[in-house]
Amino acid sequence: MDSFVQLMREWPPGYGGVERVAHELASEWGATVFSFDAQSRSADEIDALQVSYPRVVLPASPPFGRLLLPLPSRALWSLLRSRRPLYGHLPSPGVLLVLLLARLLQPRRPVFAHWHCFVAPEPGSKNRLFAVYQWLALRVVPHLTKVITTSPVLAKELIRCGCQSARVAVLPCCLNAEQEKVLLALPLRSATATPLRVLFIGRLDSYKRLDWLMEALSLLNNPWSLAVVGDGPRRLAFESLRAELFGASSAVTFMGRLDETAKLAELASADVLVLPSDRSTEAFGIVQLEAMAAGIPSLAFQNQRSGMGWVGQLSGLPWSQQPDDLSLVLDQLAASPELRTALSLEARDKYLNLFARKVWLQAFDSIFSPQR
Template sequence: MDSPAQLMREWPPGYGGVERVAHALASEWGATVFSFDAQSRSADELDALPVSYPRVVLPASPPLGRLLLPLPSRALWSLLLSRRPLYGHLPSPGVLLVLLLARLLHPRRPVFAHWHCFVAPEPGSKNRLFAAYQWLALRVVPHLTKVITTSPVLAKELIRCGCQPARVAVLPCCLNPEQEKALLELPSRSAKAMPLRVLFIGRLDSYKRLDWLLEALALLKEPWSLAVVGDGPRRRAFEELTTTLFGASSAVTFLGRLDEAEKLAELALADVLVLPSDRSTEAFGIVQLEAMAAGIPSLAFQNKRSGMGWVGQLSGLPWSQQPEELSLVLHQLATSPALRKALSLEARDRYLNLFARKVWLQVLDSLFS
């Protein structure tokens, strides 16, 4: 089979999980990546990552909220009329529309959907729009050649929603070779008795639930520290909550956005990563792979429409993976350096067995050979 052309909503690669997945695939396939450039970055912003494959921006309608649809153009007609395999990244109504049209125009054409996440309810009219999109998407994707998703949890839910098991495949996210090499070279955690060092990496928005992590830490009697990497619209609110819970001299440090070298340094210092997101739109968390490759256990909550809990699940740390038990787990880690050391080794082993680059390439080859 020829290498698939890809279609995505955003431009350029490297900013979010969808873009990083598309970049990883395109780096292997070398085929064109089409996008709608939802953030209007292509005209005046340099690529986040150097790319060796061609990219094309498709003209699109002015955004109505998050709704972005393709406009008629020579590039769009060329994409639709081609017989080359087409690989589209969801969620996106515009991408879904193009996949459907491509399938209708050439029923024998290989057309794939990469199901990154189930959209989560939003307050007000957005909830109805998101629900309508997801209802439509779950009726279109069973008729495509195959649906690729990121975890067995999402695969099970897609099958429950009507996809044929034979047409659903799992391809977890991956790290690039340079990241993987640098992270695997970090030493595993020792069993030295020192305060628990907690790390949070992510956009400071409401659904990331940094407030739940802060409240769980407030219940600990043991010493600890928390490094918060990232920025976003809720940063000031989280900083105010930190002051309310811990006073002016707290053990919480807000570091803002960091470059890759600075982030690597924080991963080298941490004992545990916590990603307390509460929505299915957070479906994998590539930063969990970075943590496990670095020899750090990653805590996330279990959700039947998200693979977050599955990604970092360790047999050496059995817990419900629900918010009400987060403080108990942090207490276990804070009081047992030996447990932290054992989980460090298990986290890296899980990474090497399930998510390492060579494993990802084997799975990719098996899906498209």
């Protein structure tokens, strides 16, 4: 069977998790990726990763908030008429609509959905729109050929919501081969009595809950430092909170957006990565894989509709994975360099056993080989 064609909202490869997943799949399939190019990156975006596959922009309606719907076009008609397996990335109402149309027009055509996350409630009218979209999506995807998701946590929730277990498969996110090689070459952490070096990487927005991390650190009894990598609309608010909590102390450093070389240097010097997001829209966190490959444990919260807690969960660090206990577990790490050394080894071992490139390729082949 022909290679899959993909459909997504953004322009791959981009910097987000959805774009990076689509990029890795396209690099294996070599087939066209169709996109609504929601952020108009196709004209002048410098690709973050090398692209070896064709990409096509589908004309779409003017955005209504985050809502984009496909417009009638030759490219859309070509996509719907094709007999190639179609692989769409959710969440996106526009992508969901095309998957449904493809299924209705050609019932025997293989149509797959990649369920990246459950959308989370937001204040106001957006909450109602998100709820309607998710209600529709959970009624469409059980009728597709298969639903692929990123963790056993999300797979379990999809089955609970009505998908047949035989039609749900798990394909965790992955790193590209070059990233993996560089990160695995970094040395594991040694048991030296230095202040705990905490790292945060992400967009500085409200749902990332950097405020919770800084508040937790303010309660520690042992020395620490925090490097914040990333930028976003809440940066000034977070910097103000730093001044409120710590005064003139330089324990918290805002690095801004860094290139890959500079980010690698931060990973090489950190003891623990913390991703304290409170929403299910943060469902995996590829940066957790970067940390674990580098031998850094990752802390994230457990959520019934997110795999974040599952990705970095380590047997050597049992804790509730709830916000109220973040300060306690961080203080435990700050007090014990020996524990940090043991967790460094366990984090890398978990990466090698569950998330390494060769493991991902085996899972990829087991899911898609019958379709190729």
